[in-house]
Amino acid sequence: MSLRAATRVTRSLSGLLPRWGHGQAPPLLFSQQRNNSTSPKIRVEFNPTSGVAVMHMQSPPVNSLSLDFLTEFCIGLEKLEMDKGCRGLIITSSQPKVFSAGLDILEMYGKSPERCGEFWKAVQEMWLKLYGSDMITIAAINGSSPAGGCLMALTCDYRIMADQPRYTIGLNETLLGIVAPFWFKDTMANTVGHRTTEMALQLGLLYDPSEALNVGLVDQLVPEDQILSAATQTMTKWLAIPDHARQITKSMMRKPTIDRLTSNREADIQNFVNFITKDSIQKSLRAYLEILKKKKT
Numbered sequence: 001m002s003l004r005a006a007t008r009v010t011r012s013l014s015g016l017l018p019r020w021g022h023g024q025a026p027p028l029l030f031s032q033q034r035n036n037s038t039s040p041k042i043r044v045e046f047n048p049t050s051g052v053a054v055m056h057m058q059s060p061p062v063n064s065l066s067l068d069f070l071t072e073f074c075i076g077l078e079k080l081e082m083d084k085g086c087r088g089l090i091i092t093s094s095q096p097k098v099f100s101a102g103l104d105i106l107e108m109y110g111k112s113p114e115r116c117g118e119f120w121k122a123v124q125e126m127w128l129k130l131y132g133s134d135m136i137t138i139a140a141i142n143g144s145s146p147a148g149g150c151l152m153a154l155t156c157d158y159r160i161m162a163d164q165p166r167y168t169i170g171l172n173e174t175l176l177g178i179v180a181p182f183w184f185k186d187t188m189a190n191t192v193g194h195r196t197t198e199m200a201l202q203l204g205l206l207y208d209p210s211e212a213l214n215v216g217l218v219d220q221l222v223p224e225d226q227i228l229s230a231a232t233q234t235m236t237k238w239l240a241i242p243d244h245a246r247q248i249t250k251s252m253m254r255k256p257t258i259d260r261l262t263s264n265r266e267a268d269i270q271n272f273v274n275f276i277t278k279d280s281i282q283k284s285l286r287a288y289l290e291i292l293k294k295k296k297t
């Protein structure tokens with residue numbers, strides 16, 4: 001069953017689900033341990049000669065953005081940002097068929113408000129660091145990239161996607177019964193424009209690669225086995241531009257969007273915590289998780 005169809009089932013299922021109290025975790029049916037592995041979730045290869053780093057996301061099974069993942073990602077990014085020799089960053093996935101499945105739903109389900117707040121702060125941090133990066137950032141999208149995965153790609157300067165029709169990308173939050181926050185929306189609108197964003201967000205549209213190219217959500221499609229070479233070629237073009245001029249231009253374009261979150265960070269965390277810990281939202285997330293599990297059987 002497709003996730004789109006599965007989500008329709010979520011709606012009809014939701015009436016059958018048991019109720020539980022505010023902030024109280026329902027019985028855990030899902031493995032909450034999956035992302036607690038101590039193996040690195042990010043592998044960085046830096047080539048000092050070219051000044052380009054490749055960040056491979058390697059958090060099985062689907063590079064979901066857990067608190068641990070985001071923390072590691074931000075530390076890696078900060079190290080590269082501080083290295084004056086590093087001018088460009090390519091982000092890609094080592095997991096087959098998936099760039100990133102977006103925010104780890106298990107971080108939003110059955111967790112205390114404090115933990116949810118800590119998680120959301122890490123999501124904000126990832127976006128602020130990547131959207132505001134001085135480096136040239138290229139997403140080499142070699143798999144599906146829903147919701148937070150799409151945000152991560154949109155936050156880069158340029159997006160190359162593998163031309164594989166079964167991969168999808170988009171901000172599909174409404175399909176889960178949740179709402180893309182204003183800075184997700186702003187990032188998408190800055191890329192594809194207001195009208196496309198308005199429709200895509202309301203309908204929770206997931207685009208295949210040609211559709212994504214058509215609306216400008218990605219900049220280029222290439223066969224999957226050429227994605228890193230294409231990213232390197234594009235990087236070479238961008239590296240030819242003097243850093244200071246490119247960086248000031250990037251900052252001029254992105255600063256108003258970044259400032260909007262920076263000056264509302266605490267309120268945004270509170271909004272998230274209030275929203276995600278609501279009984280009705282927890283119920284939707286639970287049903288969605290069950291559907292993801294059942295997809296295999």
Ligand SMILES: CC/C=C\C/C=C\CCCC/C=C/C(=O)SCCNC(=O)CCNC(=O)[C@H](O)C(C)(C)COP(=O)(O)OP(=O)(O)OC[C@H]1O[C@@H](n2cnc3c(N)ncnc32)[C@H](O)[C@@H]1OP(=O)(O)O
Nearest residue numbers: 064101102103104105144146147148178179271272275292
């Ligand atoms: C008023 C408003 C104010 C404030 C706003 C407040 C809150 C809202 C903000 C929330 C913003 C949310 C952003 C998000 O990113 S939510 C996450 C959305 N992600 C998805 O919907 C993706 C779901 N997954 C998939 O579609 C597929 O898994 C995918 C990525 C296409 C890969 O497919 P496939 O290769 O077939 O793999 P499986 O589906 O079999 O999955 C394997 C395994 O991974 C588990 N899993 C998948 N995705 C997630 C995830 N996002 N988080 C946690 N776990 C995930 C899946 O359950 C399987 O687990 P198993 O144990 O069975 O192996």
